[in-house]
Amino acid sequence: MENRFKRLQSEFQVSYRYEVFFTKHLFALENLVLRNFFGLQEQKGSKKKVLVVVDDGILLHQKHFRESIQSYFESNVTSVQLVKNILTIPGGENSKNKNEFWELVSSGISEYGIDRHSYVMAIGGGAFLDMVGFATAVSHRGIRLLRVPTTVLSQNDSGVGVKNSINYFGKKNFLGTFAPPIAVFNDSSFLISLDDRDWRSGIAEAVKVSLIKEESFFRWIELNVNSLVNRNIDVMEQLVFDCARLHMEHIRSGDPFEFGSSRPLDFGHWFAHKLEYLSNFSIRHGEAVAVGIALDSIYSFLCGDLKESEYLRILRLLLGLGFTLNFPILLEKGKENLEIALEEFREHLGGKLTLLMLDEIGKPKEVYSMDISILMSAFDTLVNFR
Amino acid sequence: MENRFKRLQSEFQVSYRYEVFFTKHLFALENLVLRNFFGLQEQKGSKKKVLVVVDDGILLHQKHFRESIQSYFESNVTSVQLVKNILTIPGGENSKNKNEFWELVSSGISEYGIDRHSYVMAIGGGAFLDMVGFATAVSHRGIRLLRVPTTVLSQNDSGVGVKNSINYFGKKNFLGTFAPPIAVFNDSSFLISLDDRDWRSGIAEAVKVSLIKEESFFRWIELNVNSLVNRNIDVMEQLVFDCARLHMEHIRSGDPFEFGSSRPLDFGHWFAHKLEYLSNFSIRHGEAVAVGIALDSIYSFLCGDLKESEYLRILRLLLGLGFTLNFPILLEKGKENLEIALEEFREHLGGKLTLLMLDEIGKPKEVYSMDISILMSAFDTLVNFR
The missing domain is CATH 1.20.1090.10 (Dehydroquinate synthase-like - alpha domain)
Structure with a gap:
């Protein structure tokens, strides 16, 4: 009976830290930003994986974009292992409207054995990053997210923030979480091909x-x-x-x-x-x-x-x-x-x-x-x- | 050009606090634990709502369980507004296996206008609490969760913890987040009707x-x-x-x-x-x-x-x-x-x-x-x- 009004209390802080790098031509072989980043993340005893997910709008302007990512990792990055299959998913607001898109990201995480210490690198516009960020935040209760925003809006606003979301029940951003990225890479060369x-x-x-x-x-x-x-x-x-x-x-x-x-x-x-x-x-x-x-x-x-x-x-x-x-x-x-x-x-x-x-x-x-x-x-x- | 290797860094802490109350007959009219809890949560200028979601297994032992919740709120709680429709959803591991169950919770949140300052109260076993917790954590990027665990396992372990999850792609707990509850109410009277x-x-x-x-x-x-x-x-x-x-x-x-x-x-x-x-x-x-x-x-x-x-x-x-x-x-x-x-x-x-x-x-x-x-x-x- 003496338990009836017993209580316990829990109080704690969780620390977050992320960096935003400003660069040009992130995947040019002579650009060392990504190489240095992964070098610092290296941990003994296990090789982390990186699953790259690309907004298909980028391929309109850069046909060989996936190949240049693969070459970059091959030449420059020994500390993590790139998943061979680079996922390509439609970008824009519509990517947030249907389960099939975030599920593609999550099933990639499942299929390629991306664990909580491995990375998803999302390359695309703001809506696309929201969607990939959601899939990444809820898979295994949170995979490490690297964002490469490709529009002005995502580079200066949503892409450097701590939110993700998808649309649900016809409501904008109805589902989502707060989940800071591990790092953001703002590459200004993507901005050149934007329409006015x-x-x-x-x-x-x-x-x-x-x-x-x-x-x-x-x-x-x-x-x-x-x-x-x-x-x-x-x-x-x-x-x-x-x-x-x-x-x-x-x-x-x-x-x-x-x-x-x-x-x-x-x-x-x-x-x-x-x-x-x-x-x-x-x-x-x-x-x-x-x-x-x-x-x-x-x-x-x-x-x-x-x-x-x-x-x-x-x-x-x-x-x-x-x-x-x-x-x-x-x-x-x-x-x-x-x-x-x-x-x-x-x-x-x-x-x-x-x-x-x-x-x-x-x-x-x-x-x-x-x-x-x-x-x-x-x-x-x-x-x-x- | 001087931007090429510029970078910014963000570092911050997020604080969490929750209480676990130990009681008997939580919804008995003379039990003041919930009344006092909501009294302390009151905020001027807006009346919060509470959406209650019940594991249907409880109704096998307590046919009028929903009515007793309604009576309790009617008599004892003026500081928040109970959503009339108490949702009843099957519990057990199967509640984590299909989208339809967590979607019932999220669509309730949508339909009844439960905002980020309102509450979802989940009453059930561990798997059920995992599922409701997931829906609650991702709707509007996180609704306030109150857990009422009804089994030994959920009262002493998962129900007082900081995780939620559902099963996906046939993998246990594949989707989920870390999201502490606002409070947990451990009511020992639920344990009496458990099977051995x-x-x-x-x-x-x-x-x-x-x-x-x-x-x-x-x-x-x-x-x-x-x-x-x-x-x-x-x-x-x-x-x-x-x-x-x-x-x-x-x-x-x-x-x-x-x-x-x-x-x-x-x-x-x-x-x-x-x-x-x-x-x-x-x-x-x-x-x-x-x-x-x-x-x-x-x-x-x-x-x-x-x-x-x-x-x-x-x-x-x-x-x-x-x-x-x-x-x-x-x-x-x-x-x-x-x-x-x-x-x-x-x-x-x-x-x-x-x-x-x-x-x-x-x-x-x-x-x-x-x-x-x-x-x-x-x-x-x-x-x-x-």
């Missing part, structure tokens, strides 16, 4: 993070608009580096696995998610984020927080970068979906609604509700902005 | 943990053999408490998410897994663990580490508790599967083989290989033991 929309789309996250983290980075983007529009790769490398740096600083110093209510990196995202959905994902994530940033900046101005000159700078920068702020679907269905979008975002986060708005460029503030009539005005200003 | 095999089976983990952690607990079990065989519930409560305590101490002080090679709680398990499989799971986990413990104790003796008197105490205790050490399938297929079992265990753990053997009762030692001829002799001693 993907090149531009990734810049939205850099604008976002500059607005909530670092005014000097915002000014740097303003100064480099033309170079970015003209696809200067050196400038893009710098943008990716600084955006990744701020993103990682935020994760490290905050609540990495989001146990609390706030998700302060999601500035401009509550409406972006809805807009992507309304467009049936024909509007890309970064394009929708640009609209979301614009809307929340106008709202911050109309609430009396952000100066007029500053919200105008933000909108002009977005237009200067080539973003569209008045998509037809936005004009047609945007306004009636504002409140719905807000509620869906609250549900997705869980807990009470917590959003970021701007006091100044580089200085965010948390808010816990939005004034719907001010929001409607902000929307009108947005779609009529020239 | 399940009652006994759970005791094997207590013998195991005593052998590798605490000699005084081993002696306590020896002293209480008759009470345990005669199903004295007070003695069983004490056994469950001490086994859970040692298990949790181990997780907390070791490598909770098993990033390293060793898994020092797995004493006696390398062969137990194979034996379960060979018997097509007609031999229960604890019954197989008892055989595994016996085998490794004899091996430790034959290696010159464990004294003869000590290995004899261990085998006599297991027989005294009613465990069988010479199953027909063991005689028929055991010996030829020893080496295979060892290799499969290494693969499952990943990295190099790491096993525990015994120097003394309560004093384990790590070994990194086994001598096959000594192992064969140990097997012969085992199956001929009287």
Whole structure:
């Protein structure tokens, strides 16, 4: 009987560490980044395996990509053993929609005997990395993941973060885990073959993070608009580096696995998610984020927080970068979906609604509700902005 | 170009904390354990939900179990909102074999709007808790899990641990995550209706943990053999408490998410897994663990580490508790599967083989290989033991 109200308590910390390498031509024989990385990982007594999984979109631009990976490992890497069969799986959002894709990764892990001390190397865009990351995180309760993001958006944002996901029950990112990678390899040579929309789309996250983290980075983007529009790769490398740096600083110093209510990196995202959905994902994530940033900046101005000159700078920068702020679907269905979008975002986060708005460029503030009539005005200003 | 070898590093800790409550008749109206727990969890500004998922085996013994849960919440709990529809799902190993079962939990989470700050309460045996835990850990990247284990084995071992899993590609526990619960409620009244095999089976983990952690607990079990065989519930409560305590101490002080090679709680398990499989799971986990413990104790003796008197105490205790050490399938297929079992265990753990053997009762030692001829002799001693 004396057991009736006995209790035990457990409390512990789990440590995570990962590195993000910035390089060019990761699989060129003279590039030693991967060789050195694996050299440091070597452990006596057992040879680890590496299963490589490639987004098939890459093969459109680099027909012999798999062969170059095989040559690299053959020539440069003795400390781990490459699984001969390099898996190729379709990328893009659709790779997150069906079990068959993540199951291909997990069945590769099963079939080739990839254990918890071996590696899966995922090479592809953000959605593809989400999907491979999910399969990798749940197989054997977590295989070591190496990410090689191939788009601006994945190199500066999701690819250096700690999440993975697939879509389920028709809901975006319904299944997923928090699972940091072991390392990320950002290879800028992949960015050269991106189409203009993907090149531009990734810049939205850099604008976002500059607005909530670092005014000097915002000014740097303003100064480099033309170079970015003209696809200067050196400038893009710098943008990716600084955006990744701020993103990682935020994760490290905050609540990495989001146990609390706030998700302060999601500035401009509550409406972006809805807009992507309304467009049936024909509007890309970064394009929708640009609209979301614009809307929340106008709202911050109309609430009396952000100066007029500053919200105008933000909108002009977005237009200067080539973003569209008045998509037809936005004009047609945007306004009636504002409140719905807000509620869906609250549900997705869980807990009470917590959003970021701007006091100044580089200085965010948390808010816990939005004034719907001010929001409607902000929307009108947005779609009529020239 | 100067970016070529730039790199960033991220390093952070994630903190976990959970409590295990020991009680009787958790849903009796006068039992305040759950009421007090939810009272402390209350957060201003939002009312959390609780989705309860019940192992249908419980309804065989308690026909009105769901109604008593509903009454309890109605009368006692104002700080959270119970989802009216209590889900009932088959328990046992089969609940981990098909997508349809974990999907029932996840679709409940989706349908009833359970967010990351709301709760899933899983009530059932170990396999059932593994399955619900998996669904809960991957939905919205992790819903808060409350476990109510209903068997000896789940109350003293898996239910107070940090893992979940389902079977996939025909492999046991192939998919899963490390995800500590928020709280565990060990209600001894569930143990009364267990059949003798399940009652006994759970005791094997207590013998195991005593052998590798605490000699005084081993002696306590020896002293209480008759009470345990005669199903004295007070003695069983004490056994469950001490086994859970040692298990949790181990997780907390070791490598909770098993990033390293060793898994020092797995004493006696390398062969137990194979034996379960060979018997097509007609031999229960604890019954197989008892055989595994016996085998490794004899091996430790034959290696010159464990004294003869000590290995004899261990085998006599297991027989005294009613465990069988010479199953027909063991005689028929055991010996030829020893080496295979060892290799499969290494693969499952990943990295190099790491096993525990015994120097003394309560004093384990790590070994990194086994001598096959000594192992064969140990097997012969085992199956001929009287």
